[in-house]
Amino acid sequence: MAGPDSEFDLIRRYFDAPAAARVSGAGVRLGVGDDAALLALREGHELVASVDTLVEGTHFFPDHPAASVGHKALASNLSDLAAMGAEPSGALLSLTLPRVDHAWLAAFSQGFLALASAADVPLVGGDTTRGPLAVSVTVLGQVPAGQALRRAGARPGDRLVVTGALGGAAFGLEQETRRRAAGTGAANADAPACERLFWPNARLEVGRMLRNRARAVIDVSDGLLADLGHLCAASGCGARIDWPVVPLDPLLAQAPPAEARAAALGGGEDYELLFALPADESLDLLAFGVDAPLTVIGEFTETAGIVVVDAAGQPLDVARAGHDHFAGAEANKPEAMPTGQGTDVEARD
Incomplete structure (x- = not known):
């Protein structure tokens, strides 16, 4: 029998909302608690999916407020849906923990679920495992067929x-x-x-x-x-x-x-x-x-x-900055980042 701090107990305690809340999202037929979630696409819509991972020491500080980590893990994914013009349908959460810290988990889940509720994004499944602290979120959304926003398409003069x-x-x-x-x-x-x-x-x-x-x-x-x-x-x-x-x-x-x-x-x-x-x-x-x-x-x-x-139309000498997970990995860590470089070093190509 699973102990009080088993994987399933942690899911029930912190992420398994009441049944009515679990399936409140449009199109959610089956949410947390089964082998997989069931979501229905609206007629004439396409599925949009995005995943991001936040790793302690790379994307957030070790003493980063846990509620903020939960909020940010979801917000960064929802931003990808926004860039595609999609409406969120559900989210999957994979949480890797070095140990069971109930205070951290309570704050993390509060931050995550508060944003999920505000954005009407039901948590429909996920996974927990043991290892270095990392948070991976997959969001699913819908967009009318043929109307998804993309990176390609800009024209000179736009x-x-x-x-x-x-x-x-x-x-x-x-x-x-x-x-x-x-x-x-x-x-x-x-x-x-x-x-x-x-x-x-x-x-x-x-x-x-x-x-x-x-x-x-x-x-x-x-x-x-x-x-x-x-x-x-x-x-x-x-x-x-x-x-x-x-x-x-x-x-x-x-x-x-x-x-x-x-x-x-x-x-x-x-x-x-x-x-x-x-x-x-x-x-x-x-x-x-x-x-x-x-x-x-x-x-x-x-x-x-x-x-x-500049205001006169003259080129300014600016350093090209951006984030690459594997270019200067040590310099990309939060502890080492200078002004002008955030902690999100995901390459979103």
Whole structure:
């Protein structure tokens, strides 16, 4: 018989919601508790799937607040669905634990399930095992057939648009790095300076509204320059960024100009949407019931490559930053990352 801290007991205690809640998601026929989940696709829709893994020491600090780890593990995946214009249908959670820590598990599950409830994403299954702390989440979504947003499709002359503001997560990471170096106590999940790092949110509603409007879309998870590079490569064109109009997170007002620019251009994990919008498409999403700040920060060009220009149109000398899991692995660890590099080093190609 399984003991009180068995795999199945942990699932029941922290992740097995009441039966009514488990199957509340649209299309969920069978959720947690069986060999696999059963989900039904709506007529005329396609399945969208994405998976990400967060590893302690690579994607989050050892003293990273557990509730935030749960929230972030789901939010990063939901951002991928947003970039595809998909509506979430369900999530699968695989949790690898070095030991049973009930306080950590309670906080982690609270953070994960609170976001799942807010985004109407039922947890429909998963796995637990023993080993170095790691969290892997798979999200499943649906999108009307033929309407999924993709990275390919931008054309020269299209406007380059971003939601929200950039650099907040990188600023928070810098504050956390300095705190740990100074040994000034544990991470504070409620610290305003770390809100974007600890509690990111996906632009799901914006993604849905961009169907049949945006030509190409990506979420800013690896950094503005890196992710724009993915869009350009997939679309076969280049891009110009007008630096003076790039929306900066208000937190960057505290940073020196060079650090602010590095955070906004190279910092990851802001989870905003970056997209190509034809010149004849309106920027006003309010007409669609979405109150989201949008900023035109440049345009796509025929000339290959990405150039960042100042107010006079002159190119700026900027370092190309981004995340690669296997390029300089030691430097990618949270303990070693400089300003402008977030903890999300997943290559999302």
